[in-house]
Amino acid sequence: xxxxxxxxxxxxxxxxxxxxGADPAHRAKRHRHMLxxxxxxxxxxxxxWACSDELGFxxxxxxxxxxxxxxxxxxxxxQTPRPQSIPPALADRITIIDHRVLFAGHxxxxxxxxxxxxxxxxxxIPGLAERFVYFNDDVFLTAPIRPxxxxxxxxxxxxxxxxxRSALAADAAARHDPAxxxxxxxxxxxAMLGFAPARQFAGAHVVHPMRRSVLAAxxxxxxxxxxxxxxxxxxxxGQFLPQTLHNHACIRAGDCxxxxxxxxxxxxxxxxxxxxxxxxxxxxxxALQPEVKFLCVNDLPQVEAxxxxxxxxxxxxxxxx
Numbered sequence: 093x094x095x096x097x098x099x100x101x102x103x104x105x106x107x108x109x110x111x112x113g114a115d116p117a118h119r120a121k122r123h124r125h126m127l128x129x130x131x132x133x134x135x136x137x138x139x140x141w142a143c144s145d146e147l148g149f150x151x152x153x154x155x156x157x158x159x160x161x162x163x164x165x166x167x168x169x170x171q172t173p174r175p176q177s178i179p180p181a182l183a184d185r186i187t188i189i190d191h192r193v194l195f196a197g198h199x200x201x202x203x204x205x206x207x208x209x210x211x212x213x214x215x216x217i218p219g220l221a222e223r224f225v226y227f228n229d230d231v232f233l234t235a236p237i238r239p240x241x242x243x244x245x246x247x248x249x250x251x252x253x254x255x256x257r258s259a260l261a262a263d264a265a266a267r268h269d270p271a272x273x274x275x276x277x278x279x280x281x282x283a284m285l286g287f288a289p290a291r292q293f294a295g296a297h298v299v300h301p302m303r304r305s306v307l308a309a310x311x312x313x314x315x316x317x318x319x320x321x322x323x324x325x326x327x328x329x330g331q332f333l334p335q336t337l338h339n340h341a342c343i344r345a346g347d348c349x350x351x352x353x354x355x356x357x358x359x360x361x362x363x364x365x366x367x368x369x370x371x372x373x374x375x376x377x378x379a380l381q382p383e384v385k386f387l388c389v390n391d392l393p394q395v396e397a398x399x400x401x402x403x404x405x406x407x408x409x410x411x412x413x
Contacts, residue, residue, distance in 0.1 A: 101221070101222055102221075103162030103163070103221045103223075104160070104161060104162055104221060104223045104224065104225060104239055104242070104243060105161065105162045105163045105164070105165060105220055105221040105223070105224040105225070106154060106158075106161045106162075106163075106164045106165070106224065106225050106226075106227060107164075107165045107167065107214050107217065107220070107224050107225070107226045107227065108147065108150060108151075108164065108165070108166050108167065108226075108227045108228075108229055109166075109167045109207060109210055109211070109214075109227075109228060109229065110143075110147050110166055110167065110168055110171075110173055110229045111143070111168065111169055111171065111205075112143040112171055112173070113143060114143060115171060117170070118169060118170075118171065121203055122203075122205050125203065125205070125325050125326075126326070129325055129326065144392045144393045144396070145175060145176055146229045146230045146389075146392055147166070147173050147175045147229045148175035148176045148177065148178070149232050149406055149407070149410055150227055150229050150230075150231060150232055151164070151175050151178050151182060151186075152175075152177060152178065152179070152410050152411075153232040153233035153234065153410035154182065154233060155178065155179045155181070155182040156233070156410055156411055156412040157233035157234070157235060157236050157237055157385075157410070157412065158233055158236075158237050159181075159182075160238075160239060161185075161225070162185070162221055163185050163186075163187060163219070163220075163221070164182065164185055164186045164187070165186075165187050165189050165217050165220060165224075166186060166187070166188050166189065167189045167190075167191070167194065167210060167214060167217075168188055168189070168190060168191070169190070169191045169203060169204075170190060170191075172188060173188070187219075189217050191203070191204065191210065193216070193217070193218065194210065194213040194214065194216050194217065195213060195322070196216070198213075198319070198322060201322045201323055201325075203325070204322070204324075204325050205325055205326055206324050206325055206326050206327050206328075206331075207228075207327070208277060208321060208324070208327060208331045208332070208333060208334065209321060209322040209323075209324055209325075209331075211226070211333075211334040211335065212311075212318050212321045212322050212334045213322060214226065214307075214334075215302075215304045215307035215308050215311070220304055221304070222246075222303060222304050222305060223243050223246065223248075223301070223302075223303060223304075224301075224302055224304065225242050225299045225300065225301050225302070226299065226300040226301075226302055226335065227299055227300075228388070230388055230389055230390060230392065231297070231298060231299055231386065231387070231388045232386070232387045232388075232389075232406065232409070232410050233299075233385060233386060233387075233410065234379045234380075234384055234385060234386065234387045234409040234410060235382055235383070235384060235385045235409075236385075236412075237385050241385065242299065242301040243301055244349045246303070246347075247342070247347055247348050247349050248301035248302060248303060248338075248339075248342055248348045248349070249301055249348070249349045249351055250293070250295065250301070250339050250342070250343075250348050250349065250350050250351065251295065251296040251298050251351050251352070251353065251355075251356060252293055252294050252295040252296045252339075252350070252352070253293070253294055253296075253352055254291055254292070254293055254294070255292055255293075255294045256289070256290050256291065256292075257275070257279045257289040257290075257292055258289045258290050260272065260275060260276070260279060260289065261279065261289035267329065268329050269329070270329060272329075273327055273328075273329050274333070276329050277327075277329075277331050277332055277333040277336070278292065278294060278295070278333050278336040279292060280330070280331065280332040280333075281332035281333050281334070281336035281337040281340065282336060282337075282340050284314060284317060284332060284337060284340075285337065285340045285341060285344055286344075287340055287344075292340075293336075293339055293340060293343060293350070295335060295336060295339055296356055296358070297356070297358035297360070297388040298356040298358075298386040298388065299386060300335045300338075300339075302335070302338050303338070303342070306338055306341055306342060307334065307338055309341075310337055310338065310341055314337075317332065321334070354383075355383060355384060355385045355386065356384065356385065356386035356387070356388075357375065357376075357378055357379055357384055357386070357387050357388070358387075358388040358390075359372070359375065359376060359387075359388065359389045359390060359395065360390055361390040361391050362391075363375075363390075363395075364391070364394050364395055364398045364399075369398060369399065372395075372398075372399065373399055373401075376389075376395075376399070376402060376405055376406075377405060379405065379406070379409040380405065380408060380409050384409075387406070387409060389402075389406065
């Protein structure tokens with residue numbers, strides 16, 4: 093039985109955030125607000141809004157490797173995505189959700205160009221299942237996955253590792269370094285729940301299994317922090333990462349499964365410029381190995397410009413066996 097036919101409490105949904113930064117209306121709106129508010133390079137780098145049909149890869153990978161996913165919710169800003177070659181069986185389960193729906197009652201925070209602000213409110217999607225898997229649109233499934241790969245019953249399966257961020261916490265200059273924004277946002281989230289810098293869980297760059305009720309409770313318990321988080325139109329070093337907050341809440345409650353399996357790859361921003369291309373090619377081709385189930389490719393246009401075969405390799409990886 094397809095999960096879409098299951099009651100909302102039983103199924104597992106997918107949520108994907110997406111934007112086409114090349115859209116003239118979105119670009120003009122973004123530039124207008126950049127001039128009005130101070131922002132750092134991490135928060136305003138154009139690659140954050142670049143669109144190279146990553147969404148199409150993401151959706152086709154779900155159709156091919158996780159057909160049991162229930163509904164697919166695509167969160168957008170007054171845009172309608174037109175991804176290529178989506179199987180009809182999946183297309184019928186896709187719903188577009190505008191930012192205005194998530195931010196109802198908090199319209200002063202709109203427009204937003206900040207993924208962490210949007211992620212703070214994805215739990216407000218009307219009709220969203222209690223269990224859902226959150227995707228950035230540059231995350232793809234590269235091998236068949238089962239519900240048990242992301243949830244053990246009701247418990248999210250969290251991929252990552254324990255890290256010591258004591259040095260970061262002790263370095264006053266680093267606390268405002270945009271280059272360390274993601275690490276800071278994770279540390280800020282963990283600290284909100286009492287996790288000391290010496291032992292915090294760093295989530296991997298893969299899909300994020302999440303519980304809607306956990307996020308809703310966190311919003312109630314840390315209301316002022318959430319309101320501050322959604323108030324940043326662009327990414328800021330003082331923010332917290334909602335996925336990390338969710339994960340640490342589940343860890344604190346003993347209501348998750350931690351996994352350090354090497355079943356995921358992350359081709360990070362800057363890899364093309366910093367690493368030998370031969371190494372990047374070898375790394376990317378590992379996505380074709382059956383033990384690798386998840387692939388995140390930041391800056392796909394930059395990767396494709398340097399490695400023309402990259403798109404074909406990704407397409408091969410997301411195809412059903």
